[in-house]
Amino acid sequence: MNENISCARKIKDSILKSLVWFSAAIICLLLAGMICFILVKGLGHISWKFLSSKTSLLNGTVGILPNLLNTLYIIIITLLIVLPLGVGSAVYLNEYAKNKKAVRLIELATETLAGIPSIIYGLVGMLIFVQFCSLGTSLVAGAFTLVIMTLPTIIRTTQESLKTVPDSYREGSLGLGAGKSYMIRTAVLPSAIDGIVTGCILSVGRIVGESAALLFTAGMANEILNPAQAVSKGGAGSTLTVSMYMYAKERGDFDTAFAIAAILLILTLLLNISAKSAAKLLKRGDNK
Amino acid sequence: MKSETIPAVHIQQKPLRRNFSAEIFEKIMRVLFSVCGFIAVGFVVVITIFLIISGVPAIKEIGLTEFLFGTKWLPTADTPKYGIMPFVLSSVYGTFGAILIGVPLGILCAVFLTKISGKRIGGAVSGAVNLMAGIPSVVYGLVGMIVIVPTVRENFGLPDGANLFSAILVLAVMILPSVISVSETALNAVPKEFEEASLALGATKTETIFKVTIPAAKSGILAAVVLGVGRAIGEAMAVMMVSGNVANMPKIFGSVRFLTTAVASEMSYSSGLQRQALFSIALVLFIFIMVINLVLNLVIKREKK
Known part of the structure; x- marks a missing residue:
């Protein structure tokens, strides 16, 4: 059949086809090159001391333990708040809401939140939590800001998962005499656990990668905080990304910046893999 | 399955009546979930309000056209320009x-x-x-x-x-x-x-x-x-x-x-x-x-x- 096609068409065809292959290849090469570059430049500077101490100008040593801890604190505080809110919101949308307009309004708001750039979150977080609620520049203020930011992710993944829970589960539960909230707690939510966990992992990914929203809310300090200090008013500190920005842009210490970038890259990779496998492992019916 | 085989014992004679506290609990849960549901709307409203309240005064002081169409941004000059x-x-x-x-x-x-x-x-x-x-x-x-x-x-x-x-x-x-x-x-x-x-x-x-x-x-x-x-x-x-x-x-x-x-x-x-x-x-x-x-x-x- 191909012999019947004119030469011009054949050439055009192969040009377009090679363009498609070329663009896919260029994207992969770009990513592979970037990953190799960061790992080669960064891994050499990662040592146990680098991970387990804090930066000391006096001794001239560099360590990122405070930043690791701060990242962890912010993840925990944010998830503790955003999980009930997001899951509750998804449950409302899927199980309670009957008014179509209300659902549309909430979905519109969620989409809007998802589209707002992080620098605006940073600014608004500073206005609301740091100044208006007078929390000061602190991890808590940063975490509150991230709660607003990650809310759409949790709502969306939970809602999608809730939609796939078969109605027979609900009917069965209600038929056995369970109240609505009991049904949601024992029959609906456990079946939607895959979406909730995926949402959590995606949110952790966003929190780990976030910098602009934390710059003015969580501060730039590099001191080790214990958990009690972390949740107190003045407990300010920079996460990995913020500290990386500071090392690269303000201090010009690119070795440390690349080391942190390598750590961030590895974290991103791990989170990506775990999000995928969590969705697979926890999906209903796979363990039959 | 034939319907006759279902034992009649399980069919309740009295109309279903949950106790009072359970009903209150259901109502509370309903309100809680609704609050969660509308929290995203609340956040959008709060963000908008805060941005407008803090953003408008400067525009008023500088003047909308000068602010939007001014080509010079010199906030620290003697005669500051905010374009x-x-x-x-x-x-x-x-x-x-x-x-x-x-x-x-x-x-x-x-x-x-x-x-x-x-x-x-x-x-x-x-x-x-x-x-x-x-x-x-x-x-x-x-x-x-x-x-x-x-x-x-x-x-x-x-x-x-x-x-x-x-x-x-x-x-x-x-x-x-x-x-x-x-x-x-x-x-x-x-x-x-x-x-x-x-x-x-x-x-x-x-x-x-x-x-x-x-x-x-x-x-x-x-x-x-x-x-x-x-x-x-x-x-x-x-x-x-x-x-x-x-x-x-x-x-x-x-x-x-x-x-x-x-x-x-x-x-x-x-x-x-x-x-x-x-x-x-x-x-x-x-x-x-x-x-x-x-x-x-x-x-x-x-x-x-």
Whole structure:
């Protein structure tokens, strides 16, 4: 059949086809090159001391333990708040809401939140939590800001998962005499656990990668905080990304910046893999 | 199963009546879930109110036309000038450039993923795209700073490589994942019959893709473009690291400052009217984003029809 096609068409065809292959290849090469570059430049500077101490100008040593801890604190505080809110919101949308307009309004708001750039979150977080609620520049203020930011992710993944829970589960539960909230707690939510966990992992990914929203809310300090200090008013500190920005842009210490970038890259990779496998492992019916 | 075999014992004689406390509990839960449901709306309202309250005073003091169309940003001069035209134009040009490079690349990659690649190669590429979406923006900024900026400087013989062009390159890469994933969905949604009809009429596979599938998916692809615009215009940290960060009117090889980076770079030390003007810049950016969201919604709605 191909012999019947004119030469011009054949050439055009192969040009377009090679363009498609070329663009896919260029994207992969770009990513592979970037990953190799960061790992080669960064891994050499990662040592146990680098991970387990804090930066000391006096001794001239560099360590990122405070930043690791701060990242962890912010993840925990944010998830503790955003999980009930997001899951509750998804449950409302899927199980309670009957008014179509209300659902549309909430979905519109969620989409809007998802589209707002992080620098605006940073600014608004500073206005609301740091100044208006007078929390000061602190991890808590940063975490509150991230709660607003990650809310759409949790709502969306939970809602999608809730939609796939078969109605027979609900009917069965209600038929056995369970109240609505009991049904949601024992029959609906456990079946939607895959979406909730995926949402959590995606949110952790966003929190780990976030910098602009934390710059003015969580501060730039590099001191080790214990958990009690972390949740107190003045407990300010920079996460990995913020500290990386500071090392690269303000201090010009690119070795440390690349080391942190390598750590961030590895974290991103791990989170990506775990999000995928969590969705697979926890999906209903796979363990039959 | 025959209905006679169900034992009658289980059928309650009395009408179902839950006890009082259980009913109250249900009501409380209902209210709690409703509150959670509307919290997203609340957040949007609060964000809007705070941005308007803190953004409007400076605009009033400076004057709307001077603020929006003034070409000089000199907040610390003796006679301070607060014109944000350089930022607006830089943001617009930067976004436009990023779209110009990123969108064709992204659409072609989406074509590759949905129509051409086999399962294994396609899986690998889409894994790579997912990973790309997760990489923090500061990491893109760092690589841009170390790789792109010096390359641009040497290849074009410039004194400094941190300029609009570098920012465009970094942004083009950063919008790829969203452009690819949305176009992928759009391409997958095109009915198989369209392609089959085209193939049956003698078009080659590639011709079918470019003359039938892509035109049929155009509103979905438009959504991808709009999403890319939103991503590019809102990016702050990566741009800050590669754009040079000087408040010039945009030139392709000149150091520029975007709306986002204008807010980020001066916020830590500014005060008084300058600080308020930064809030106004954020308000302008917010309006940009809201308009983009609105367009996106319209596009998606049209696609659903």
